[in-house]
Amino acid sequence: MEKIEKISAVVISVMVVVSGIASTAIAYDANNPWTGTVKWSIPSDTSFTVTFAGSQTQINFTASGKNDTLIEPDGQDAVAETPIITIENTGNTNLNFKCNLTSAKPSWVTHLKVCSTPFVIDATDFNTTLVLINSSIAPGESTPMYLWSYIENAPAGTTTRTLMIVSEQSA
Amino acid sequence: MDKLGILVGVVGVVVVGVVVAISYQTYSLNNIKQVPPIDYMKNIPPKPDDYALIKREMDSGYIDISELNESYWLQPDFYPNWDKAKKFYDQHDYSRWGVYGHGAYPANPEVVFNTTEIGSWINFTVLYRTGYGIETYQGIKLVPEDNEYFDIEIIPNQFLLKPTFPVFAKDWVRQLKINVTIKKEPPKGNYTININAVRPDKEQAKKWFWQVLRRESTPEEQEMITRAKYQAEKEGKLPEKFEKWIEVGRKNKYVDASTFNVGPRITLKIKVI
Numbered sequence: 001m002e003k004i005e006k007i008s009a010v011v012i013s014v015m016v017v018v019s020g021i022a023s024t025a026i027a028y029d030a031n032n033p034w035t036g037t038v039k040w041s042i043p044s045d046t047s048f049t050v051t052f053a054g055s056q057t058q059i060n061f062t063a064s065g066k067n068d069t070l071i072e073p074d075g076q077d078a079v080a081e082t083p084i085i086t087i088e089n090t091g092n093t094n095l096n097f098k099c100n101l102t103s104a105k106p107s108w109v110t111h112l113k114v115c116s117t118p119f120v121i122d123a124t125d126f127n128t129t130l131v132l133i134n135s136s137i138a139p140g141e142s143t144p145m146y147l148w149s150y151i152e153n154a155p156a157g158t159t160t161r162t163l164m165i166v167s168e169q170s171a
Numbered sequence: 172m173d174k175l176g177i178l179v180g181v182v183g184v185v186v187v188g189v190v191v192a193i194s195y196q197t198y199s200l201n202n203i204k205q206v207p208p209i210d211y212m213k214n215i216p217p218k219p220d221d222y223a224l225i226k227r228e229m230d231s232g233y234i235d236i237s238e239l240n241e242s243y244w245l246q247p248d249f250y251p252n253w254d255k256a257k258k259f260y261d262q263h264d265y266s267r268w269g270v271y272g273h274g275a276y277p278a279n280p281e282v283v284f285n286t287t288e289i290g291s292w293i294n295f296t297v298l299y300r301t302g303y304g305i306e307t308y309q310g311i312k313l314v315p316e317d318n319e320y321f322d323i324e325i326i327p328n329q330f331l332l333k334p335t336f337p338v339f340a341k342d343w344v345r346q347l348k349i350n351v352t353i354k355k356e357p358p359k360g361n362y363t364i365n366i367n368a369v370r371p372d373k374e375q376a377k378k379w380f381w382q383v384l385r386r387e388s389t390p391e392e393q394e395m396i397t398r399a400k401y402q403a404e405k406e407g408k409l410p411e412k413f414e415k416w417i418e419v420g421r422k423n424k425y426v427d428a429s430t431f432n433v434g435p436r437i438t439l440k441i442k443v444i
Contacts, residue, residue, distance in 0.1 A: 047250070047274025049259070049302040050431050051267040055420020057307075058430070082266065090252050090272075090303065140255025166434075 049088040051142075053077075059084055059163065061149045066108075066156070070120060071149045078118035083144035087165065089137045094170035096135040097143055101128050102162040111150040120148050136170045209394050211260050214341045216242040236346070237296035244298050244344055247335075250276055259304030259336060265399035265413055266406075268421050271431035272302020273309060273332050273368075275347075281440040282351055287359070292352040297437060300344040301332045306421055308333060308383040309428035310371040313347075313436060318364050320357035321441060324350040329371045331379050332428060337391040351441060359443045365435035370427050383425040392417065 052058075053075035060074045076084035089095050105112055105127055113123035116134035123146065124131045134143035145165075219225070219242050226249060228234055236244065247253045259269070275297050282293045301309065309332040315323035326348040333340030370376070396417050400410035 047272060047276070047300060047302045049256075049269050049272035049304050051304070052270045053267055055268065055416045057270050057424070057426055086267065088256075088272075088302075088304075090256060139252060140258075 047090055049090055051086045051088070053082050053084055056084065059147060061147075063149075063151055063154060066154045067152050068154075069150045071151070073147055073149075076146060078120065078146055078148075081118045083118070083146045085145040086142045087137075087145065087167075088142045089139055089167075094136045094138050095167045096170050097133040097137065097145075097165060097167050098130040099133055099145075099163060099165045100126055100130045102164050104128055105161055106154075106159055108151050108154045109149060110152050111148070113148045115146045116143050118144075118146055120146075123148060130166065133165070209260075209337045209391055209398075211336070211338045212247075213338055215245055215247070215339055218246060219243060222246065235296070236298060237348075241344075241346075244346075245339075245341075247303070247339065250300065253303070256303035263304075263336070263398070265395065265402045265417070266408075268306045268416070269302065269304040269336055270307050270424075270426060271309065271428065272305045272335075273300065273311060273428055273436075274302065275299050275366075275437045278436065279438045279440065280349070281442065283442045283444060284353065284357075285444050287353065287356045287443060289353050289356060292350055294348055294350040297347045297349055298344050299330075299332075299347050299436075301335045301340075304336045305332075306334050306336050307424045307426045308379065309426055310376050310379045311428035312369050312371040313366050314369050315366045315439070316364050318362070320353060320355045320362065321364065322350075322352045322354045323364060323366070323439065324352070325366065326350070329375060331383075337395050338389075349437075349439070351439070357443050362441040362443070364439045364441065366437035366439060367434075368429040368436050370429050376425075376427065380425045384423050386423055388422075392422070 056073075056075035061071045062074055063071055072078060073084045076082060087097055099114055101112070111125055112127065113120060113125055114131060114133055115123035133145055137143050219240075222243060225234065225239065225243055243249060247256075276299075277297065280295060280297060282295065284291060284293065299311075299313075310329070311332055312329035313325050314328070315325070327345070330345050332345070333343050335343050371379070396414050399413035399417055403410040403413040
């Protein structure tokens with residue numbers, strides 16, 4: 001069973017406020033320049049919205065046995081194009097989304113894959129290094145996130161790892 | 172004759188099948204047409220007369236949030252990107268649900284100390300809200316990073332974030348007081364202290380869990396079931412599945428908000444001049 005822990009999202013907007021001396025008219029020249037305070041205000045809103053499929057609240061890979069392939073998390077159905085998670089960009093700048101595990105996956109997890117489309121053939125293997133989920137997600141848009149897992153000789157019971165999702169402003 | 176009888180029988184079955192299908196579809200569509208749209212703004216107070224002007228000037232630096240009454244900051248469009256988030260409400264996809272979502276506004280406050288005297292303090296207000304389209308109740312605790320020179324107090328520092336779907340809860344936004352106190356003489360300069368979301372205290376979380384689990388159903392939740400089943404029918408999926416998600420899987424759900432954490436919730440900048 002995999003456990004989601006983190007996602008980072010940054011909302012940035014820039015406003016320039018110029019305040020200066022408001023008083024009697026004064027002629028400014030090179031010898032008497034006007035000086036004021038320029039303040040870059042970056043009003044920020046750190047809110048976000050993450051939706052899950054069905055009635056899920058976390059990512060659970062339930063295998064049929066100790067060896068299994070193409071395991072989808074409960075609630076995901078790639079054939080029906082139902083991702084386990086969608087991440088909404090509620091910011092006001094284009095964002096890239098990446099993910100990784102904060103500690104290495106168990107050795108019996110031979111593959112852990114992520115993709116923004118329902119096609120596992122396009123999915124990227126990942127472990128502790130950040131990999132791209134999707135890029136240039138515009139404000140108000142969202143990215144789906146599909147996951148698959150493959151296991152060999154897995155021990156019985158539940159094993160968890162922390163999945164971290166980060167966002168960064170698109171170039 | 173036998174063949175004619177069979178043919179009539181087949182045609183009859185086909186005709187009956189079509190009539191039944193049309194009736195069922197009409198019934199479903201009529202059900203939707205007869206039910207008014209979900210009034211997701213029902214708990215939001217009316218906007219003050221000067222709301223547009225106040226909102227315009229929020230970034231001027233002259234408006235202290237603590238001086239505004241809740242009729243301003245309970246409005247969804249008080250916050251960035253409401254116009255883009257409205258699709259959660261106007262075009263809702265009932266096959267999914269909003270589970271985690273929250274944030275601060277403003278999330279990057281800046282305070283300036285013109286003294287380094289121990290005990291000097293500044294306080295200010297920050298709004299903390301549930302994300303748009305969230306159906307869960309999220310317990311959250313905010314904790315500042317340790318810092319050598321400043322004590323940061325957040326009041327309240329743990330609270331229950333209420334849903335914003337299918338309707339905005341009356342208190343979907345919380346007003347937080349943040350006190351910054353010098354505890355050790357700081358060198359002049361700039362400091363950044365992050366405030367992060369963590370799991371709430373266990374006893375408090377347990378209280379919230381049971382409080383949420385036992386709450387009464389609302390008319391809007393019944394409305395969601397009707398709409399979800401209609402969506403399922405339109406998409407050729409099982410209405411019962413959608414109904415079960417809403418009636419059982421998603422109902423009265425408490426979650427730990429820090430499970431899905433968007434980095435620092437508040438980035439506090441302190442300038443000592």
